[in-house]
Amino acid sequence: MRVTQGCFSFLPDLTDDQIRSQVQYCIDKGWAINLEYTDDPHPRNTYWEMWDLPMFDIKDPAGVMLELAACRKAHAGRYYVRLSAFDASPGWESVRISFIVNRPAKEPGFRLVRSEGPGRRQIYSLQSYAVDRPESERY
Amino acid sequence: MGEEQQKPAGDDGVPQAMIDLRAELRETHVAEVLDTLDRELVGLAPVKQRIRQICALLIVDRVRRRLGLISEPPTLHMSFTGNAGTGKTTVALRMAEILHKLGYIRKGHLVSVTRDDLVGQYIGHTAPKTKEILKKAMGGVLFIDEAYYLYRQENERDYGQEAIEILLQVMENQREDLVVILAGYASRMDQFFRSNPGFRSRIAHHIDFPDYSDGELMAIAESMLAAQHYKFSLDGAEAFAAYIAERRLQPLFSNARSIRNALDRARLRHASRYFEQDGPVRLEDLMTIDAADILTSRVFNAENSN
Structure with a gap:
């Protein structure tokens, strides 16, 4: 099952050229660009691992693409990688854009977990098949 | 090979296009930068001449590329040698502007660094530091002042070597993203290039800045x-x-x-x-x-x- 989240989630995965123009857009807006990765695809998993520091004073997308290439080299096919851009102009860092730039080769999808609560109430939750294995061995 | 394939365009009865290089020069507004260079910088005749040569090469190259003639993207890394106060940084700033106007770098900013900005203080500190600077300089010009300090031959475990390796790699693989200018005193730069042959071969233009009269x-x-x-x-x-x-x-x-x-x-x-x-x-x-x-x-x- 193809996990989607953030901007452009209804589109096919962006190509490198498309990512580059999105990065250029963020730079033009003065946003800081950040790469994050995770191997826990649960939709409620919002805090992903950071790849290096956020890139604050980058003038050209080439710098970001360099980091993205390095991140993919380390995590290709095994992790989700997302690119997000932060706007500091309100006085705090707020996410303006965020989209997935790399995904595991195989995404096994989610199962529905039913458990009983008080009074035989059914509690439904989602669990990825991938998380059965320990972290960093999931994909 | 590429030239051979492109030429028939003229033989098909389409007249061979005449290209006005002067118009090209005007269009890119490089002439204005060259003129300000002439006006604002006193002396430095050999430097100015060399920059004009580089400009001519780049403009011809640009036209050739537009006409579909194959030419390798030129290596633009440079070394500026000369004594203190001979205008190396100023010329580097102008160079960034020229390269930007000709479309060889995308942004045209100049990031000026010395050894301190590239080399870390402990093991594992250098690579991220150098990469950080390189990322900042992408799309522009990286100006490394007194570049010979990167290499300390008396200390073989000096972290400068690591910075040099990363630099060389980026200078080779991302020629279209970044132009590196090394600057420093002539004699020490010579020695630096002798001990790091990789740098010498990756630098196309060696420009010497004479002392002022x-x-x-x-x-x-x-x-x-x-x-x-x-x-x-x-x-x-x-x-x-x-x-x-x-x-x-x-x-x-x-x-x-x-x-x-x-x-x-x-x-x-x-x-x-x-x-x-x-x-x-x-x-x-x-x-x-x-x-x-x-x-x-x-x-x-x-x-x-x-």
């Missing part, structure tokens, strides 16, 4: 003063010419930078001279650096004491 330094001084709405009186100009001749013989002479410092001190003395004197001051006086402001310099005293 006394006349050129005088012209520089006058333009520096004019920029701040000062001028020399006749005596003042004479005294300053003598100052230049004298200062050149003393140690730590650094061309235009020495001149700038000397002028700053002359302004200081000029200000205190009028401050201590009673009565009103004319506007003219506030603009004029006189011989008295210059002759009191330590440079002349040194001569007397010898």
Whole structure:
């Protein structure tokens, strides 16, 4: 099952050229660009691992693409990688854009977990098949 | 090969396009930068000539690429050698502008760094630091001042070597993203290139900055003063010419930078001279650096004491 989240989630995965123009857009807006990765695809998993520091004073997308290439080299096919851009102009860092730039080769999808609560109430939750294995061995 | 394939376009009856290189020069607005370079920088004739040559090459290359003639993206990394204060940083700034206007770099900013910015203090610190700088410089020009400090031959475990390796890799693989300019004293740069042959082969243009002559330094001084709405009186100009001749013989002479410092001190003395004197001051006086402001310099005293 193809996990989607953030901007452009209804589109096919962006190509490198498309990512580059999105990065250029963020730079033009003065946003800081950040790469994050995770191997826990649960939709409620919002805090992903950071790849290096956020890139604050980058003038050209080439710098970001360099980091993205390095991140993919380390995590290709095994992790989700997302690119997000932060706007500091309100006085705090707020996410303006965020989209997935790399995904595991195989995404096994989610199962529905039913458990009983008080009074035989059914509690439904989602669990990825991938998380059965320990972290960093999931994909 | 590529040229052979493209030529038939002319044989098909389509007249061979005549290309106006002058128009190309005008269109890119590079001529304006070259003119300001000529106007604002005194002397440096060989440097200016070399930059014009590089420009010509780049413009021809640009036209060729547009016409579909295959040409490798040119290597633009440069090394600027010359003594202190000969205008290396200023020319590097202009170079960034020229390359940007010709479309060889995308942003045209200049990131000026020294060893401290690239080399870390402990193991594993250097690579992220160097990469950080490289990322900042992407799309522009990375200007490494006194580049020979990167390599310390007396210490083989120096972290500079790591920075050099990363630099070389990026200089080779991302030629279209980044132009690196190395700068420093000629003799030490030579030694640096000898011990790092990788750098020499990756740098296409070696530009040597000559020292300024006394006349050129005088012209520089006058333009520096004019920029701040000062001028020399006749005596003042004479005294300053003598100052230049004298200062050149003393140690730590650094061309235009020495001149700038000397002028700053002359302004200081000029200000205190009028401050201590009673009565009103004319506007003219506030603009004029006189011989008295210059002759009191330590440079002349040194001569007397010898």
